Amino acid sequence: MAQLPTYIxxxxxxxxxxxVWLFFRAANYSKTPLIVLILWMFLQSIVALLGFYLxxxxxxxxxxxxxxxxxxxxxxLFNTPKGKAFIDSISIEKLTMLHIVRIPVEIVLFxxxxxxxxxxxxxxxGRNFDILAGITAPIIYFFVFVKHxxxxxxxxxxxxxxxxxxxxIVINALLSAPLPFQQFAFEQPNIAVLYFxxxxxPSVVVPLVLFAHLVVIRQLLNK
Numbered sequence: 001m002a003q004l005p006t007y008i009x010x011x012x013x014x015x016x017x018x019x020v021w022l023f024f025r026a027a028n029y030s031k032t033p034l035i036v037l038i039l040w041m042f043l044q045s046i047v048a049l050l051g052f053y054l055x056x057x058x059x060x061x062x063x064x065x066x067x068x069x070x071x072x073x074x075x076x077l078f079n080t081p082k083g084k085a086f087i088d089s090i091s092i093e094k095l096t097m098l099h100i101v102r103i104p105v106e107i108v109l110f111x112x113x114x115x116x117x118x119x120x121x122x123x124x125x126g127r128n129f130d131i132l133a134g135i136t137a138p139i140i141y142f143f144v145f146v147k148h149x150x151x152x153x154x155x156x157x158x159x160x161x162x163x164x165x166x167x168x169i170v171i172n173a174l175l176s177a178p179l180p181f182q183q184f185a186f187e188q189p190n191i192a193v194l195y196f197x198x199x200x201x202p203s204v205v206v207p208l209v210l211f212a213h214l215v216v217i218r219q220l221l222n223k
Contacts, residue, residue, distance in 0.1 A: 008111045009197055015104040016041070016200045022101065023208050026094035033086075037204070040070075044203045048196035056178045056194070063179055066199060070207040074214070087215050088222075095212045096141045096155070099162065102134030105205060108198075117192040119176050119185030128169045133162035156220045163213040170206060 020041070024034045044066070047053070053062050077083030106128065112118045113125075120126040140158050143150045176185040177193070192198040 004112075004115055004117070008108060008115070011104060011111075012108045012201075013197050015101055015108065016197065016205055018104075019098065019101045019205050019208050022094070022098040023212070026091045026098060026212075027086075028089060028091065030086075037208075041200060041204055044199055045196050048194070048199040053194040053199060057180075059180075061179045063174075063177055063194075066193070066203040067207070070203065074207065074211055078214070078218070087218060090215050090219075092155075092216045092219050093141070093145045095216055096137060096145070098212050099133050099137035099209065101205065102130050102137075102209065105201070106131040106134065112192045112198070116188055118173075118190045119188045121184060122169065122173055122176060122190060127172050130162075130165045130169050133165050136162075152220055152223075156217065159213050159216050159220075163210070163217075166206070166209060166213070170202075173202070 020034070020037050023037070024030070027033050047065070053066070055062055077087060106124055109118060109128065110123045110125070113120055113123045122128055124131050136158065140155060144152065144155050172184065173190055173193070175181065175183040176190040178189040178191060182189065193202055
């Protein structure tokens with residue numbers, strides 16, 4: 001990948017750290033999830049810096065190592081007593097504000113498109129409308145948790161809608177990556193996520209955003 005302007009990497013690293021901090025805050029400053037996240041980020045950073053993800057012909061695709069372990073971990077959390085207890089202890093009020101990180105993420109994606117490292121369809125000029133979740137997050141937070149003027153049902157609907165926005169871009173990003181199952185963007189595939197620090201998007205930022213939605217949905221449905 002061509003040398004990118006330093007500010008793009010710095011903004012994305014700052015966004016990743018902000019995402020982790022907001023989750024740490026929502027988890028009542030529990031040290032265990034923070035330690036797990038730090039170790040996972042360190043592992044993913046080293047692996048990417050060593051060029052592990054650059055072999056796009058490996059079977060199974062090495063790209064799966066970015067997302068599969070986290071998905072398995074989330075499934076385990078939702079299906080074990082300790083995992084459920086942890087999930088139910090997380091503040092859905094603070095989790096709602098976590099979604100503001102989707103604004104700088106979308107800005108970084110647009111910059112990466114301008115640098116020809118991801119396709120246009122992964123930006124808000126293409127098929128990615130995820131920035132709407134980031135823009136509406138503080139509005140939903142204000143009216144649900146500060147003014148108490150709209151019901152938690154609206155919060156539940158908002159989480160389902162924003163979850164759909166997230167899944168939309170994740171699917172398009174996967175199908176745009178230079179992998180055996182690529183379907184889109186052959187002229188400009190999604191290669192940025194194969195390099196540090198942008199590999200932290202599918203391995204850290206997206207899983208935390210996904211987990212935030214699932215936690216809120218579970219808590220609201222249980223109530």
